[in-house]
Amino acid sequence: MDVQLLFRIAGVGIIVAVMATVLKQAGKDEQGQMVTLVGVLVVLMMVVTLLGKFFNLVKATFGMY
Amino acid sequence: MTLKLVGAALTVLAPSWIGFQIAARYGRRPVELRGFQNGLAVLVTEVEYGATPMPDALRSAARAAGPVAGAILADAARRLEAGGGITPGEALSDALAEHRGSVCLTPADEEILAALFPVLGASDRHDQVRHLRLALDRLAAAEAEAADERRRYERMYRYVGVLSGLALVLILM
Structure with missing residues (x-):
């Protein structure tokens, strides 16, 4: 499950990078930046759930309720 | 699992198709502008040396203009022959308006044609030829652009279409 998520994040990164390059080459720099920003946000959403789990784990481990 | 694969394939295909469709519009615009130029060039000869009646002139222009522009010119010729007391300019404008959905011209391109149409068949030979040549020059500039x-x-649109499909699959997976 975790490895799959890692691969998914890597895939989104690669696709967003290629898309930004293509857009930049066509002279649409702003759209390229927009795509990069959206990619960052999407990946952040994925990571946030993981971070939440991590903090819960830390709380549970040290009994901080 | 199979269902998931089919769904993923459809999710890739749909944005790719949209991308290819937009790319095709960019490919068709220069061809259509070139078609209008060919048609208007024939029209210049018909007006300048032939003094042909407008429906016949439009018809021979339509033969030289290729499929899309030719359809509009031929439609205008039909409208003129149907009578009803419309001017050639009105016939051409109506024909252009009716074919607007199937034509990939920008408003600026249509503006060039709209500036030309009212003059056709409505003033003397030199004035018509002058306006036709002006429209030809502007169409050539538009075609280069x-x-x-x-x-x-x-x-770019092809790549972006396919890639956004792939990204969508990855995000939804």
């Missing part, structure tokens, strides 16, 4: 845009954007 369209070719430049095609070179820049045709491939």
Whole structure:
């Protein structure tokens, strides 16, 4: 499950990078930046759930309720 | 599992198709502008040396203008022959308006044609030829611009379509 998520994040990164390059080459720099920003946000959403789990784990481990 | 694969394939295909469709519009615009130029060039000869009646002139222009522009010119010729007391300019404008859905011209391109149409068949030979030549020059400039845009954007829209499909699959997976 975790490895799959890692691969998914890597895939989104690669696709967003290629898309930004293509857009930049066509002279649409702003759209390229927009795509990069959206990619960052999407990946952040994925990571946030993981971070939440991590903090819960830390709380549970040290009994901080 | 199979269902998931089919769904993923459809999710890739749909944005790719949209991208290819937009790219095709960029490919068709220079061709259509070139078609209008060929048609108007024939029209110049018909007006300048032939003094042909407008429906016949439009018909021979339509034969030279290729499929899309030719359809509009032929439609205008039909409208003129149907009578009803419309001027050639009105016939051409109506024909252009009716075919607007199937034509890939920008409003600026249509503006060039709209500036030309009212003059056709409505003033003396020299004035018509002058306006036709002016429209030809402007269409040539528009075609050069369209070719430049095609070179820049045709491939980009294809890539972006396919890639956004792939990204969508990855995000939804």
